Structure formats: structure tokens, C-alpha cells
Amino acid sequence: MRPHPVNNGIWAMLSKIKKMEQRLRSAGLPMVLARLPYWLLALQYCYSMQSKMARIEKIALRIRAWLASVQELSAREEARTELLDVRQDMRDDIECTKRTLWDLREICIDVTRLFSTVGYSSRRLARLQEQLVKLLSDSYESATQLQQLLAEHDAAALALLREMQAPERRVTARGA
Secondary structure, three states: OOOOHHHHHHHHHHHHHHHHHHHHHHOOOOHHHHOHHHHHHHHHHHHHHHHHHHHHHHHHHHHHHHHHHHHHHHHOHHHOOOOOOOOOHHHHHHHHHHHHHHHHHHHHHHHHHHHHHOOOOOHHHHHHHHHHHHHHHHHHHHHHHHHHHHHHHHHHHHHHHHHHHHHHHHHHHHHO
16 A cells, blocks of 8 residues: 555654564563554644644635625625636636645545554544544535636626627627
8 A cells, every 4th residue: 555645754654663563562562562652653643633624624714705705796786797707717726725625635544544554543543534534525515616606606797798798799880
């Protein structure tokens, strides 16, 4: 199993710990003490996941706020032609954010697999992984909804602008 490139450091550490565990067990150390380094590494990763979750929650809040703003904007009659993303820069930025969220989700799942590969499991690690994967998946879904809403808003706004310009074109064509 080849871990995600971001997880190579964790994989290398787990491999070293596995060798150390084997040496400690062959030296007569009880299994509980020989596996203590796994617990410490898992604990460190749990703290890392908690800080990532706090940052991702802020990103998720921003995405949901944008989604609510665009929904509100799209619903207002006078704002139907505002916030046009003609070059699709905003949707491209959202796509980049979605890819990052999905990559983080895969990395998180991969780390838990790495720990299970060496025979270590942690309820805390599994619980945090589940929470982080849910947060990432929900954020991804909100970003997808935002992308779709922007595309729909842009299409409707462009159609309305074309419709508004159509009478002007007819008048110009008659006058020529």
C-alpha cells in the first residue's frame, strides 16, 4: 500500500515504530509498553486533526455564507443581473477548493488505513477521522451547490441581459 505523498512522513514513522515495537517485544517488554509509541503518534495526529477541523469549519462557514448570499441575490428581482461570473473565475476558485477538500478527505482516510496496516487502532482517531471526513464531505457538497447556483444565476442573468438588449438591436437595425 503506497500512502498519499502527504502521508509519507507518517508512513515512515509508523514503519520505524513497527521495527522498534518488534525489538522491544523481543527484548521482553510487555506489549502495552512496546505499542506506546503508536499511541503517542496517534495522539499527535488527533491534535493535528482537531486544528485542521477548526480551520476547515471556518472555510465551510464561508462557503455556506456565500451560498446563502447567492441564493438571496438570485431571489431578488432587482439583482437578477448582478454578480456575473463571465470568465468563471469564481467557479474555478470553488473547484480548486473542492479538489483540496477532497484531497484532505482522502489523506485523512489514508492515515487511518496506515495505522491499521501496522495493527494499531484507536477509537479517538477513528471518531475524529469520521468527524473530519463528514465535515470535508459536507463542505464539498456545499461548494458543489454554490458552483451550480452560480452557473444557474449566470445563465439566467445572461439570458435576461440578451433579452433586454434585443429590443435595442431591433431599433438600431430599423434605423440603419
